[in-house]
Amino acid sequence: xxxxxxxxxxxxxxxxxxxxxxxxxxxxxxxxxxxxxxxxxxxxxxxxxxxxxxxxxxxxxxxxxxxxxxxxxxxxxxxxxxxxxxxxxxxxxxxxxxxxxxxxxxxxxxxxxxxxxxxxxxxxxxxxxxxxx
Numbered sequence: 001x002x003x004x005x006x007x008x009x010x011x012x013x014x015x016x017x018x019x020x021x022x023x024x025x026x027x028x029x030x031x032x033x034x035x036x037x038x039x040x041x042x043x044x045x046x047x048x049x050x051x052x053x054x055x056x057x058x059x060x061x062x063x064x065x066x067x068x069x070x071x072x073x074x075x076x077x078x079x080x081x082x083x084x085x086x087x088x089x090x091x092x093x094x095x096x097x098x099x100x101x102x103x104x105x106x107x108x109x110x111x112x113x114x115x116x117x118x119x120x121x122x123x124x125x126x127x128x129x130x131x132x133x
Contacts, residue, residue: 009060011035014113020061027065031078031121032057033113047084047117051091054120062124069095071124077106078119088118 002023010019013030020029034043034053037060043053055069062068079088085106096102102122112119 005061005065007060007064009037009064010057011037011040020065022065025125027062027067027071027124029058029061029122029124031076031113031119032061033116033119035114042114042116044116047087048091050116050118051088051120054118055091055095058120058122065124067124067126070100071127072096072102072122073125073127074123075102075104076121077104078109078112079106080109080112080115080117082108084117 002021004018005020005022005027006018010032013019017030020027022028032054034050035041035057036043036053037057043049058072059069062071077088077092079085088106
């Protein structure tokens, strides 16, 4: 069984997809770009602000599904320029404890939707139901 999870607290999809889909206890979050959902404006001031906005959008979708960043088990990070890697990584590190951070890849791509510099998708599960490691 799958359930569509969308929230007004994250940007509306820019194509024929949903913000996230819950299937068999796993939440699959579509790639989030730095759109401020309250205005619809792109955040393009700098890569740090862009990355923070992406995380704000991810957190809003997770909250709608009664999950948090701690429940993310995998992130896919897409960047327009690998030269931004260390700056994106510095922001990313503020959201995850190194000991419990999710699996991840970060890849450079030719273009991203709306020509932003960063997009992040995620997979989350309710990890509290698994007990201690």
